[in-house]
Amino acid sequence: MRQTLWTLAALISHWRRRPGNLATLVLGLAIATALWSGVQALNAQARMSYDAATAAISGGGAGTLVAARGGLFDQDLFVKLRRAGLDVSPVLEGAARIGDKNIRIIGVEPVSLPRGSPIAHKRRRADVLEDFFSGEGRAFAAPQTLRRLGLAEGARPQTERGRQMPPLAALAEAPPGAIVVDIGVAQRLLDRPGKLSRLVIADDAAPDDERVKRVAGEALRLVAADDESELARLTDSFHLNLTAFGFLAFLVGLFIVHAAYGLAFEQRLPTLRTLRALGVAPPNLVVAMACEIAVLTFMAGGAGVIGGYAIAQALLPDVAKSLESLYGAQISESLSLDLRWFLSGLVMAGAGAVLAAASGFTRTLRLPPLSVARPIAWRAQHHRYLRRQGGLAVLALVAAACAYGLGDGLVSGFAVIGCSLLGAALFLPIGLAGALALGERLASRPLARWFFADGRQEISGLSLALMALLVALAANIGVGGMVEGFRQTFTRWLDARLVAEIYFEAATPADARDIEAWMRTQPDILAILPVWRTKTRIGEWPADIVGMTQHETYAAHFPLMVAAADVWTALYAEDAVLVSEQLARRLGVGVGATLDIPASNQEWRARVVGIFPDYGNPKGQLRIDHEKLKRYFDDASGVHYGLRVASDATSRVIDNMQRRFGERITRIIDQSELKGLSTEIFERTFAVTTALNMLTLIVSGVALFASLLTLSDMRQARIAPVWALGATRRELAGLEMIRVLGFAAGAALLATPLGLFMSWCLVAIVNVAAFGWRLPFHMFPAQWLVVFLIALCAAFLAALIPVARLARAAPTDLLRVFSNER
Template sequence: MTTVLTTLLSHYRRHPGQLVMLLLGLWVASALWSGIQAINATARDSYARADALFATELDQLERRDGATLSRDEYHALRQAGLPVSPLLEGNVVTQDGTRLTLIGIDPLTLPSENALGQAGTSSSLTAFLTPPWQTRVAPDALTALGLERGNAPGATPTLAEGGKLPPLTLSPALPPNTLIMDIAAAARLLASGEAITRLVAAPGALTTAPPDYTLTRATSLASPGQLTESFHLNLTALGLLALVVGLFIVQAALGLALEQRLGMLRTLRVLGVSGRTLVAALSLELLLLGVIGGLTGIASGVWLARWLLPDVAATLGSLYGADVGQTLSLPWQYWMGGLAVSLGGLLLAGSGVLWRAARLNVLSLGQMQAWRSGFRRQLTLMSIAGGLAAAIGLGLTLWLAQQPPGDGLLAGFGVVAALLLASALWLPPLMALTLKGLTHLARRRPLTQWALADMQLQLPRLSLAMMALLVALATNLGVGSMVGGFRVTFLDWLDQRLVAPLYINAPADQYDAIDTWLADRPEVSERLLTRRSETTLLAIDTPDESRSLSLAIDLYGITPGESLTPHWPLLNTLDDRPSAWAAFDNGAVFVNEQLATAENLSPGDRLTLRAPNGNETLTITAVYPDYGNPSGQVLMASHQLAARFEAPPSSMGLVLHENANVEALRNALTTRFGLSNDAISDQREIKRIATEIFERTFTITRALNVLTLAVASLALLASLLAQARSRRQQLAPLWALGVPRAQLARLNLAQLGGAALATGLLAIPLGIAITWGLVAVINVAAFGWRLPLHLFPGEMAVTLATAVGVALLAAALPALRFWRASPRALLAEETHQ
């Protein structure tokens, strides 16, 4: 076996390019896949740690009017026999500028089964409860505190504002960027006096909320893991695509390596190596390559994940409010899984060639014709398999058409995957058919006819690279158009919603005074007060059905002023826009697209919401887009929200007359009401922050998109370079027959440029179909919003040019060598053949 294996591997000593191509394919495929899995694993670890705490496991009690709770209130509730525990939450900033969440707890009253009670530390309760207290922290927050793991226990790092943290104790089970300490220590550090952020209780311990309080049940709170599931599914889909494209390269390289070793295989068989031994040796070779490529790929994947993780963490934080650690946390399953996927993928890519090698008769093994005739059968099989994939895609589309919008995330991915697979599988038969037809048409132009016939001969070797290129180009176009379209829509939406140049975020109890004061300011033309609250959606009445439910939703109140209503984006209204706004002012509500999609709501339906003074049943008169918000939201007029739900004010937009002195007004507000600097923000700043969040959200998508296209380009480049030598052998006889070398080189460029152009042109409609799948099915199911279909001809032209450019570059290198080769060398190659 060793002799057979070393003999097989000796091929790569003479053809190192093929080995590089194989390892490269495996490396990039497993690097992209394992990089994404590393990000997913780290995020899931963070969610698991967050879930294990009180965030989603405890019922929460807050004041209905949004005002801060005090210790007196807590004591009163405890004395009334309610099993509540106080929590104090705030932020502290470390010296390197990182914002950490600080949570103060009272371990004596906190439900004992909660993970926070243990939080993975063995230190005594006394040390936690008494000065100098303790700070429990997860190891991945230590970098922000400027500490190493070794010197962290007992350290008392100084914060940006000068305060010192109590001595640190490591608790790996805590969520990232979170500090836990006794509520007294937290109150001192946050200088919060007697304030308490919220009260928590064991799930079900409180049957109803006390008067003036709202009770949010743990079961109605979505965990970060649930919220971000679709985001991770999107990432996994992109990773899978990169893996498939990488495996295309592997399969192309394996096919080529085996094709060139047919003579060797025959010799080995003739020398007494059984077919079974030969297949076993080839499998062993695959395993060896798989382990090398897989391990280097996983190592690079970890590096890639480290590079992308900050952007992903920022995205998950801004989109879902999920805190994800900045340090990779990879369980052993990750490493084993990565290697298994690489080896499995390699086996899948190599099984075809192994099967073909095992089936070929020893007497015909050395004959190229026997090998090539297999390609015709392969084309038939590809056509059939493509048809099957298309049928599955069509079936899924028909099924999706009958589902309510927002359902079928996996089916949506299935449609896109089936579409890609069908197109990729149909590409080689389509190209073979086209080339055959064109060869027939060009029978009076011998050189063109030769070029087309020659392309038919090249097709078996080129088809996999072309398939990879088609998949990558189409995905690039599809995802690019989706992101670009989202960007355009999002920026328009921001412009429409942010009509006021100044926004005030003051403590809730100051708005009345601010409003009264602003009413007399001549430069202010309109005051747009907003309010926020939360409630439970109890029932839905539609013309077809009435159903009960218990869904936590956000309530948002806006002032339907003259400057806001003409611009505020609405997707769907009961009658016309003016009627919808008139009804809105009188107590009707609008719902965001996410809620409408999730609950299948339309204008005209009625919602029953839990309210302080009995339930409120309100009519929906419009649906509005609400990009970036993971929650269902009901919008109503600010004054209606105050009257019906006792919602506190949350911000105020100021519409100003032209030539108003914005800076003077800002200073006057700050001075008069003692507001902090960041309590007043201007519109440009808000837009800048929102756009920045948007850009970060799609950083990883763009990065993976570009990497996938780069991998596919590499596949094409490698395929063409790997067969450069045999190409010269094809061209040499023509040169000997009197065709100038320059003309042959041009012909070669035209052949491959043409093939890439054809592939690129096919990728355009496919890319548009993918964009449709993303915006109309996958985004709706994943995020709850549907985007208009935007197409970007400029980007399409660039993608097309990239495809042709790569093909020309790949063809140019061998063409150049052909151009520069001496006539003697060319003839020698021909003789050798």
């Protein structure tokens, strides 16, 4: 015990003398932990919000009943089921807008609401009933939702349909982004009289499928309580992407930790030997080192977790907006995390620290107590090192190949990328060593030969930092290439899809009829294209069905990836359908296949005559003839239209319509504005990944800097003999800088094809598995140049201080090398 304590004291005293080394170690671990736990926090927050949203109403009860076809159903099903003795409670949910902010309206029925429901249990049913029933009623929202909407309690905002809400009140248990009202009020606000979205089954009622079928026939479908919410499933891939980046950043951070710890270990080796000589038993030594790591982990991990919180808080608004725009998910914009997240961050930090220090531990255990300083047989060691790297590199690349061959899901896609990155990174030092060996052979001047030879010695110390740099650069190229390619493709696709000059939504179908009638009298309006839509489910996948009228606009512009020869005639003449790319992929259908589509009263069998790209849509989409939509789908919302208008008449027409129809038009927008909005959504989606990318690059720059700094003392020992023999310090420092820049350039060179490969993987495997659509593969040489320059800049900045120190090293320091054998 006493031994261990004093050993620990001796070990720790090292940091007292080398605070820079300690700072590097702690910083590396903290950054790694911060990036990882930050991403985990984002994911956890989102999941909490999905669960809260789902559970807010059902309260983890026995399950819910939803429309078998998706969408809404009549409330007399509720009455029928209750009169048959089933204990169900009705809920109506829908989207609305207050001003320009989206909100979700949730209508509940307080008398029948199950006790377990969070909305019910914190407030007594009696109070909820009174709130809803007395005076003008109430609309409950979480305090942060009120803040986001910029409204105070008691306010009575209007929805976009012109309906006024009951007075607002704050309720902490309300789900984020939602307003809870009485069900009758919800039906009025959402303009859905007599309709419900689901029925919650009370906690203690066993859901009886048979009984439900007897009463409701096939109209309803039972969803068990622990079914993953649909939202969680849709957003899975988004979160997996985030996690992958978090993990990448964590690994890069671990590189720093390993480098720093390894260097510290090297420097403490003599101390370790002395300790052994003085009579410290190996187990005590290891225990002391373990304690040291534990304290370090706690400090660095703790700081990292706090940093992670800050990162998550900073990125949360963008993530929230992306999720909302892409999936309609509402997540709370203020982080609320529990102890488990904090602890898992510390555990990750601990695991990372142990991993990084593992090699040091094993060496300590086998350390002989002899304190004889033998000249380091570095050449033999170097060769061993290169061999080991090579072996690991080959292993990693083989693993990548296996992952590619075996799987084609999201996980295997990431596995391919991860293993390839690792393999290439492991190979980098070998490549650099080879280049240096070649240089040494070709060089003639002694200083030049020393330059190459000494460089080979330096590699093992810098290798981890360089590997980190390589990975970060490759990720930059890979992700950047994907995003840029995406952007270009998307813009072109958007141009093809958004052909109509004006898009508008009427308040009700009756209003739409009237507006249509008026529009026919307008010479400026060249064509009226109703874009009515409804929802359904095919297999397991929710899908929208959109109607297309027979107009040459579509045949001329609508982008199709694969199509039957007679697609534009077959679509209108026969029972035919166009399927979006991701839906086609999920269902495994191609052109010519038949689909059974659940319609209002029957199943409609249609032939697939074309597949079209539908980037960014998490749901599937089917396009059918407008007439068939009216015929087979009763509940198609007849309120969406596109208008072909002469381009100079656009604003005039919009003004006219707004003036004439006022509130009967819910939304009206022109093409350029719509394109702008869509593009903005896209940008935001990738803002987060871009941010993480940038952070990773910065982290690897820090790794390089840290390694160089801690190496600088050892560098002095190597420089000293050369200096003594007649080179100036500035010459040597300059050579040092050139060497570091050369390493960085080498890394950048290898990063380019690696990044391209990563880009291809992302586009062809990951994106397809995650989202279902496939982008064409693009290359951007300009980007490579930029990355090359970034690498050089990073290396330059990282090496600046260490090299300057070298240049200004006092002669006494250099001379001391000779008196103290190291």
